[in-house]
Amino acid sequence: MSPFRFRLSALVSLVLALSACGGGSVDDSAAPSAAPTMNALAANRASPVKVASVTLPPSTVATIATPVQLVAVVKDRSGKIVSGSSLAWTSADKTIAVVDGSGLVTPLRAGFTSIRASANNVSGSTVLSVRGTTPIPARSRYVGSNLAGIAYYSTEFPFADMMKSGMGWISRDDSGVVGGAFPSLSPEGYPTALNAGQHALSAVAWTDTHYPAGRYVVLWDGDGSLSFPFSTVTIASTSANRIELDIGANSELWVAIDRTNPANPVRNVRFLWPGTEATYATQPFNPEFLKKVAPFSTLRFMDWGATNGSAVVAWADRSHVADATYANRNGVPIEMMIELANTLHVDPWFCIPHQASDAYVTQFATLLHTKLDPSLRPHIEYSNEVWNTGFAQTSWALAQSDVLGLPKPSGMPSAYYAQRSVQVFKLMQQVYGIADGARLVRVLAGQAAWTRFLEDALAWKDTATNADVMAIAPYFSAASASDPANVASTLLLTSDQIVDQMLANIRGDIKSWIGASAALAGKYNLKMKAYESGPGDSTAYFPADKIDAMTALFSAAHRNPRMHDVYTEYYGLWIANGGDTMNQYHDIGSWSKWGFWGSLEYAMQDPANAPKYRGLLDFIAAHP
Numbered sequence: 001m002s003p004f005r006f007r008l009s010a011l012v013s014l015v016l017a018l019s020a021c022g023g024g025s026v027d028d029s030a031a032p033s034a035a036p037t038m039n040a041l042a043a044n045r046a047s048p049v050k051v052a053s054v055t056l057p058p059s060t061v062a063t064i065a066t067p068v069q070l071v072a073v074v075k076d077r078s079g080k081i082v083s084g085s086s087l088a089w090t091s092a093d094k095t096i097a098v099v100d101g102s103g104l105v106t107p108l109r110a111g112f113t114s115i116r117a118s119a120n121n122v123s124g125s126t127v128l129s130v131r132g133t134t135p136i137p138a139r140s141r142y143v144g145s146n147l148a149g150i151a152y153y154s155t156e157f158p159f160a161d162m163m164k165s166g167m168g169w170i171s172r173d174d175s176g177v178v179g180g181a182f183p184s185l186s187p188e189g190y191p192t193a194l195n196a197g198q199h200a201l202s203a204v205a206w207t208d209t210h211y212p213a214g215r216y217v218v219l220w221d222g223d224g225s226l227s228f229p230f231s232t233v234t235i236a237s238t239s240a241n242r243i244e245l246d247i248g249a250n251s252e253l254w255v256a257i258d259r260t261n262p263a264n265p266v267r268n269v270r271f272l273w274p275g276t277e278a279t280y281a282t283q284p285f286n287p288e289f290l291k292k293v294a295p296f297s298t299l300r301f302m303d304w305g306a307t308n309g310s311a312v313v314a315w316a317d318r319s320h321v322a323d324a325t326y327a328n329r330n331g332v333p334i335e336m337m338i339e340l341a342n343t344l345h346v347d348p349w350f351c352i353p354h355q356a357s358d359a360y361v362t363q364f365a366t367l368l369h370t371k372l373d374p375s376l377r378p379h380i381e382y383s384n385e386v387w388n389t390g391f392a393q394t395s396w397a398l399a400q401s402d403v404l405g406l407p408k409p410s411g412m413p414s415a416y417y418a419q420r421s422v423q424v425f426k427l428m429q430q431v432y433g434i435a436d437g438a439r440l441v442r443v444l445a446g447q448a449a450w451t452r453f454l455e456d457a458l459a460w461k462d463t464a465t466n467a468d469v470m471a472i473a474p475y476f477s478a479a480s481a482s483d484p485a486n487v488a489s490t491l492l493l494t495s496d497q498i499v500d501q502m503l504a505n506i507r508g509d510i511k512s513w514i515g516a517s518a519a520l521a522g523k524y525n526l527k528m529k530a531y532e533s534g535p536g537d538s539t540a541y542f543p544a545d546k547i548d549a550m551t552a553l554f555s556a557a558h559r560n561p562r563m564h565d566v567y568t569e570y571y572g573l574w575i576a577n578g579g580d581t582m583n584q585y586h587d588i589g590s591w592s593k594w595g596f597w598g599s600l601e602y603a604m605q606d607p608a609n610a611p612k613y614r615g616l617l618d619f620i621a622a623h624p
Contacts, residue, residue, distance in 0.1 A: 052077045054117050054124035062107040062130050064283055070103040072117040088118045096130055109282040110343035112373045129373050132343035134290040140620040144298030146586040150327045153206040155602035156588040158289045160280035162271045167203040168325040189324035193262040200257040204271050210602035213249040214274035224266035225259045288603045293587050295620055300349035300583050306331030307384045309392035310353035315363040338371045349379035352424050354393035361424050365431035381443040382421040387412050387453040414456035418463040425466055441468050445531050448472040448513040451520055464524040471529045472517045475536030476505045484542045491549055498557035506570050518578040530582035540593040551593050558596045567615030
């Protein structure tokens with residue numbers, strides 16, 4: 001045999017061996033009797049296996065910090081499964097999840113991303129939906145909730161970092177003078193320098209907000225020193241840029257920056273809820289808050305967005321995740337609202353600022369489309385109560401009506417509200433596109449007791465055909481007892497008698513209002529939802545010397561165990577009249593003369609001691 005023929009035979013054997021190892025099929029008993037031609041040899045070298053498809057599940061659900069093993073199915077052109085193929089794995093958003101070479105995915109924070117597996121220029125992908133660690137209970141589409149406004153005196157405590165609901169930094173000098181100017185501020189709201197004798201001070205929590213006693217951790221970046229004036233705390237340990245505090249419940253909590261180096265100023269101060277130091281960076285929400293709002297099917301962000309009287313016009317005006325506090329004039333960053341919706345896998349309800357430009361709406365839609373889990377349905381509402389003359393947005397809309405020459409039937413800006421709402425809806429649909437646009441839920445909102453505003457809005461041009469939902473706020477009350485003219489007789493009532501008045505109101509006026517609104521929604525083939533609901537009583541309008549007594553009486557009524565049955569009857573009436581989602585106003589908040597809004601009074605409250613909240617939970621369980 002010639003040397004050339006020997007080398008060729010050896011090469012053929014090597015190619016066959018490699019083909020067998022690479023996942024192709026080789027029958028050793030059928031070896032060729034003669035050497036193949038050079039063309040056949042070249043073909044064998046070029047394509048030992050032809051990968052025709054790489055398939056992953058269309059969608060995958062994961063939980064933060066819990067790895068998920070993905071398995072791709074690889075097939076050749078004949079449809080046979082190819083084993084042992086080398087796959088390249090990638091994650092489209094490595095802030096949401098990372099994946100290693102074996103397909104093992106590590107979820108990092110709530111959101112969604114695409115995980116792709118590729119072989120020989122053929123690939124397949126799955127949409128990975130990452131949710132929080134809070135178990136998601138059975139829900140009812142009928143029961144949603146608004147979230148309370150962000151403030152240092154709020155009892156909601158939604159964030160693991162309590163600074164995000166803190167007061168924000170104010171000046172206090174050694175003589176006790178408060179409110180002076182800092183030499184300079186960072187875009188996030190931190191002083192980048194202090195004058196001699198000047199301190200930066202922020203309230204973190206207030207008396208009677210019911211935060212738990214325990215071990216808190218304070219962290220910060222930069223060169224400087226912190227203290228905790230006016231606070232009952234014990235420093236348990238200190239190290240570089242970290243302090244552990246033992247704190248009892250029920251006192252004011254303050255933090256102060258006493259020294260900051262202008263070359264490396266103190267920033268990113270974090271005051272962490274007990275037990276969240278290891279998780280706050282990837283799970284930024286307070287676990288107690290998550291547990292309390294997890295049962296709701298929809299969360300409305302009107303107060304989180306500081307919607308009423310919002311000064312936001314341009315996209316640059318919005319709040320940012322790194323801001324020192326979200327208790328500011330522009331509210332919680334949209335990114336955090338989206339992350340909460342992704343964490344709990346709950347449909348979000350957004351209110352677009354009334355002065356928002358077209359560019360803002362487009363940017364908002366782009367962010368939402370990019371970040372919100374695609375299996376969720378965002379509700380979009382233009383501003384809030386643009387019929388309510390107590391709000392700046394209504395005055396602004398009336399002025400815009402005059403500028404544009406639009407009608408104002410009954411003195412209300414219904415035509416402008418309808419027109420701008422449709423413009424907002426269409427701008428968002430342009431971003432979402434035809435395929436995804438159906439996920440948007442377009443909301444028009446008005447009064448429950450007076451349907452004229454919605455009648456005029458829905459009749460304006462093409463408004464009704466560009467909406468999906470007509471929303472109202474069917475608040476009930478102890479009607480007679482809520483009248484300041486009846487204060488003397490009301491103070492003689494028991495809490496049971498106050499509850500009786502609430503039930504009479506639900507069975508009377510509220511039933512009538514809901515029925516009229518249902519008929520209007522049906523006329524235009526719209527779903528009827530409630531953007532807000534619940535008891536609307538307040539005692540701030542009583543004579544000053546009677547406010548405390550009236551507030552105590554109404555608080556007792558709202559704590560009355562019968563409120564559980566009030567809520568179940570109220571929601572049952574709503575459904576019987578064709579209602580869809582009804583959002584409680586609101587989730588967690590202390591009661592005062594200004595209202596008894598929260599279904600829970602504070603985040604740590606035991607649901608067994610909250611009859612309104614238990615009524616909601618039991619209704620959810622009965623109507624999954």
